[in-house]
Amino acid sequence: MFSNLLYGLGIAFTPFNIGIAFVGCLVGTVVGVLPGLGPTGTIAILLPMVFSMPPTSAMIMLAAVYYGAMYGGSTTSILVNIPGESASVVTCIDGHKMALKGRAGSALAVSAIGSFIAGTFSVIVLTFIGEPVAELALRFGPAEFFSLFAFGLCTVASLTGKSVVRAIMATVFGLMMATVGIDLISGAPRFTFGNPFLLDGIDFIVVAIGMFAISEVIIIAEELKSGARGQVIKPKSLYISFEEFLFSIGSILRGTVIGFFVGVLPGAGATLASFLSYDIEKRLAKNPETFGEGDIRGVACPESANNAASGGALLPLLTLGIPGGGATAVMLGALMMLDITPGPLLFQKHAHLVWGLIGSMYLGNLLLLVLNWPLVNLFARIMSIPARYLMPIVLVISTIGVWSLSYSEMDLIIMGVCGVIGYYMRKHNYPLAPVLLGLILGGRMEQSFRQALIISRGSLLTFIQKPISLTLLIGAVLFLALPYLLERSRQFRLAREASFEEEA
Template sequence: MIEQALVDLWHGFAVAGEPHNLMWSFIGVLIGNLIGVLPGMGALSAISMLLPLTYGLHVVPAVLMLAGIFYGSQYGGAIGAILLNLPCHPPHAVTCLDGYPLTKQGRGGTALGITMISSFFAASFGILVMVFASPLLLKVAFKFGPTEIFSIMLLGLVCGGTLSRGSALKGISMTLFGLLAGAVGTDVNSGVARFTFGFPELTDKLELVALALGLFGVTEFLININRMDAVIAGPTLKWRDMRPSRGEMKEAFWPMVRGTLVGTLFGAMPGTGPTITTFLAYALERKISKNPESFGKGAIAGVASPEAASHSKTQVDFIPTMSLGIPGDAVMALILGALLIHGITPGPELVTQHADLFWGLIASFWIGNILLVILNVPLIGLWVKLLRVPYRFLLPSALFFIAVGVYSTNNSLFEVGEVLFFGLIGVVFVSLKFPVSPILLGYVLGPMVEENFRRAVLLSNGEISVFVEKPISAVFMGITATVLLLQIYFAIQRGRSIRLCRRKANKEHLPG
């Protein structure tokens, strides 16, 4: 089994090493790194803007580029967090707690060096997990029918809604909104137009690019529209400043290992975002540390652990996405949508039916992470200067490229209007504290959930009980029910706690 996995991995390096594929992988890593540095942008915005570009590419270079943007932005986001106390993206907010104090101590280069080493170590471990987990996927590939696929995707929808930040009820409502968005268009079985509201352009369904760019591109910029000031310049760094000493490496080693394990564990669980993972890794490290009071004042472990967790999760996130069709977060949902656009349905059989894509992607992770290390050594000064670009220049430029990218997809101004519509909808939802990531999850998984539900019911002659009669399906349905019951229990407990606090406060304010 292991020998076959190594042979397949060697084949993957041959695919990823082809000049055409290597070029697009490099472009993805470079753009991802750049986007990761810029405040207000991220992997979602970048992938959404470049998704139309992949329509004219073969599926392998297209996915390699999107994957490069994903893990490239993870490292880029750490630069602003460490050097300028600027968490450009939520997962790096925890890195600011110790990264910026290290910069104020004159050790910002050391923090970046630790981040680079932690990211490469964690990514390599995550890649190895993918390599040796793939033979197990082949064993279960033929045990998954429409019943099992429906139950797994239902679990992904529930996890994506309930495990998002904020209220679980709000998360589930946003997932349902995404399911409705995915139902827009012509029904495959009956040929009836659904939820088109008289617009003939909607009979061909909502465009994934328009939905993603509206919710994550336009929304992000409209929320930050008042940020017109330039960021203060960061320190000047040289290569020698980024080389940690032997003592610093010894201090970072075990936190790096523990953070990698935390990221790997949560990467295999659908619905858990990178923000949750980094904060859990930081909390764990502080809990077991012999000097917890050093955290928040420049602890090396406070940088190494969350950054390792973020990068290992980024790699392992591809396991549920590629093998089960369950995206771990909104970025994975977007990459899943890109696969579907190219006519590839993710699932256990993807490993055998599209071996070039699967193993080429795994090999590109290693190549891409090596490129990240090579890129960031000479370009660190450039990234710091980019952080000084005023937001008033970034905003119109990004909106221009968003409009051009959407229009170029089908030469349709209607789809540009879709972007604006979902951008405004996204601003309303974010202002009301509704998470928008579950919308994309529901949109991508919704049609597949509906299709497999129909197939399962048709094959069982209308017996709904088929979903609990088959062992694999029953297990996933049971986990889904458990997640929902736990969320209801936690909501009730939170309600009781709030009522008790209010009663106590009222008693304290009573006269006499």
């Protein structure tokens, strides 16, 4: 194994490949920062360029764009409360609060460090135990996926604002939006009203940008008018302090592990990973009430999770030849055009490519850290640009992101409508994040549920007969019930302590 790794590092550390990895990381960071633009489209654009390179260098570059994009995703979430990627929605909750309190630098820095640790961890796993982990991923069939998504949906419990009913309604609203489009299982067009532009459903980015970006601009306008928007607190330090780092290292590590294993599952993805890790982190915390008010752990864990997930998604591609969806599907296409058959024999037949790529990922993560570190400082200063200039420009850039998805007017119109709804919801105590969670998980959850039932010939028992599925479902129930149990035991303990003190 170590000889393979050394071999790979040897390939990666040629001047050309270092240069290529650097360019890839840079491009990835840029598209990651720009809201609405994702790695998938960028990789597709880069394809013609990389075909003139040797296959190994080509893949090094494409992979660098892919994991680089995850590094940049948190930036807009933190600075302007607009998620750059679907995997950075959760980061908005605590990240933007931190920025308003003058801790934008810490938030950006912790997401860079977390990303680095997570990225490196996933390469290490990929290097040493890639194959067994990939085999484990195949054990996930429709029944297991349904339970996983149900588990994911339970994380909504930690995203509730003041009203639980409203949070549930927000989630259901997201799930409803997910039902628009052709139903995969039956082929029936649902809620499309004969409009072909709705056949593929409502894209997540359209809703996210609409709800977050448009409403943010209006709300800032109101706050400026009424004077409610105080001066953004001048940051004391543009970087993270050592104490803050120590405080968040646990979150980073937990986020990394959760993110990696969710990312390995084909189709589950970085977004679910980030929601799950945020939820778990909040539940583990001694003082969960600080989450949502600018807790650094609320940035550290989802940002580590989404990076670990993007590394994890490469694993089934390399070891099994199965794309995890989105960007990895384009990379699979690229492999074929480079005359490399993606499949389980990739490691044996194209050792140069696989190990070169893995070697380059160690380097790439380091490059990204080096690249992002000065950017932290630069981006943190963006907070001092007056909102009256910053927000309109961000809005225009976000709109381009939406437009670039499929060049459709329908997307823009949906974005406008979501803006109105998002504004109303924010003004009236409906949390926005559950809408997006519902939208992301809804379609896949319904699909896996019905796929599982087709396979089991209609028997609902399938969900509890499969051990992985059963475990996840029990976990979900515990997750919902646990806070109440913990609360009661805490009250009980407090009462007992109080009585002890009286006796003493």
